Amino acid sequence: MSGLTGASVPRLPRGVRLHFDTVRQAHVLLAPERAFNVDGNAVAVLQLVDGKRSVGAIAGDLAAKYNADAAVIERDVALMLGDLVAKRVVEAA
Amino acid sequence: MTTSAITVPNPIGILLELTHRCPLRCPYCSNPLELDKRSREMDTATVLRVLGEAAGLGILHVHLSGGEPTARADIVEITARCAEVGLYSNLITSGIGRATAVLPDLAAAGLDHVQLSLQGVDAAAADKVAGLRGSHDSKMRFAEEIARQGLALTVNAVIHRGNIEQVEGFIELAVKLGARRLEIAHTQYYGWAYENRAALMPARPDVDRSIRIVEAARKRLAGSLVIDLVVPDYYALRPKACAGGWGRKLMNVAPSGKVLPCHGAESIPGLEFWHVQDHSLADIWRRSPAFNAYRGTDWMPEPCRSCERKEIDWGGCRCQALALVGEAAATDPACGKSPFHARIEALATAEAAVEAPPDYIYRGPGPRSGPSAAREIEETLS
Numbered sequence: 465m466s467g468l469t470g471a472s473v474p475r476l477p478r479g480v481r482l483h484f485d486t487v488r489q490a491h492v493l494l495a496p497e498r499a500f501n502v503d504g505n506a507v508a509v510l511q512l513v514d515g516k517r518s519v520g521a522i523a524g525d526l527a528a529k530y531n532a533d534a535a536v537i538e539r540d541v542a543l544m545l546g547d548l549v550a551k552r553v554v555e556a557a
Numbered sequence: 558m559t560t561s562a563i564t565v566p567n568p569i570g571i572l573l574e575l576t577h578r579c580p581l582r583c584p585y586c587s588n589p590l591e592l593d594k595r596s597r598e599m600d601t602a603t604v605l606r607v608l609g610e611a612a613g614l615g616i617l618h619v620h621l622s623g624g625e626p627t628a629r630a631d632i633v634e635i636t637a638r639c640a641e642v643g644l645y646s647n648l649i650t651s652g653i654g655r656a657t658a659v660l661p662d663l664a665a666a667g668l669d670h671v672q673l674s675l676q677g678v679d680a681a682a683a684d685k686v687a688g689l690r691g692s693h694d695s696k697m698r699f700a701e702e703i704a705r706q707g708l709a710l711t712v713n714a715v716i717h718r719g720n721i722e723q724v725e726g727f728i729e730l731a732v733k734l735g736a737r738r739l740e741i742a743h744t745q746y747y748g749w750a751y752e753n754r755a756a757l758m759p760a761r762p763d764v765d766r767s768i769r770i771v772e773a774a775r776k777r778l779a780g781s782l783v784i785d786l787v788v789p790d791y792y793a794l795r796p797k798a799c800a801g802g803w804g805r806k807l808m809n810v811a812p813s814g815k816v817l818p819c820h821g822a823e824s825i826p827g828l829e830f831w832h833v834q835d836h837s838l839a840d841i842w843r844r845s846p847a848f849n850a851y852r853g854t855d856w857m858p859e860p861c862r863s864c865e866r867k868e869i870d871w872g873g874c875r876c877q878a879l880a881l882v883g884e885a886a887a888t889d890p891a892c893g894k895s896p897f898h899a900r901i902e903a904l905a906t907a908e909a910a911v912e913a914p915p916d917y918i919y920r921g922p923g924p925r926s927g928p929s930a931a932r933e934i935e936e937t938l939s
Binding site: 481485499549551552 | 738
């Protein structure tokens, strides 16, 4: 479903934003008529989604930060963002 | 009431009906039959305070609605306040009147999203439903301005007998206008729509076809357009969880500041509603008698009480139970388990089978205004 590769450049479109809900002490991705709960890993990815970094670059940053295998992380990041693309809350070039 | 106030989860959305003034006169309007007058509308300071309280209560989405919300002179200030306190702002608009002119300022103030209502796919059909000549063309100009501002757009189309043949057309138009989301919302028969039910009720085969069209389009347009479908209750087997369940997720503030669990709740006699002028939003959510009246499952009669779906659909809609069964606490007759279910489906089928449906009773102030011709656009913006 995802179709995202390491070279894909994801971005949050207008009308979608990451929000920290201070009442519930959790991040949510806010979209029209919808709000998605996002866990810690997804938050780490979404905080790097800026419309400039590629999936590969995001995975590289996270791999360096968490001392993990970049290839494994890239696959997970592509899957997670691909799911959000299908839900129309992330766009990728 | 046995539902403990302490266990009530916080709401996630609030619908602010900022005004009941609207240039359109749609015969299915969700506003009450008795419209609030301009002189009774909440003042700016009250609205701004309510928005701060909403954020503090954990509300995420605020729907700036009406009537036509841009008819309020302070709509930019209200939108800016949403951004300031972190609320996701959704402007639910007709796109008529000041809407186009004020849109750049709303975008600059941090508006997150626009929901534009369309009544049809061409001017003649749309203007007849809206009761306003020139409305459709005006909406198309508004949609151009949305694109120019780069704002996220949802198109909302309320579906009924008069436009059910246009579902494919609505999908095409939504794509053309650059919408990322489309609501194909079959009419919900409360308030004005209940009054106009015989004029609006579509036939079952047309409803089924409209659903097939939406399902095919969802596949075809996956990843480019999200289509939300609201199916008509009278032909349904299961009721919808009205407002996500009474007092579970949503609050609705009428122009006067009266806070309701859903926009139709005022039709239920004996409920005590509180006002934002007298109580904080948190207090209203947790303690107002209206919010506690049908909250949770303790109020439920059979067959709801022992139903495995009672925490899925929460007994359906109280307003509909009252309107059709005469008892607000009854099982929503949209449910196949209701003893009245067969009767409402038969009612819908009979109304839809009438060759020439009655004229629309257009929405308007005061006593029901009766059938009347479409007005010119200039007359309406008082």
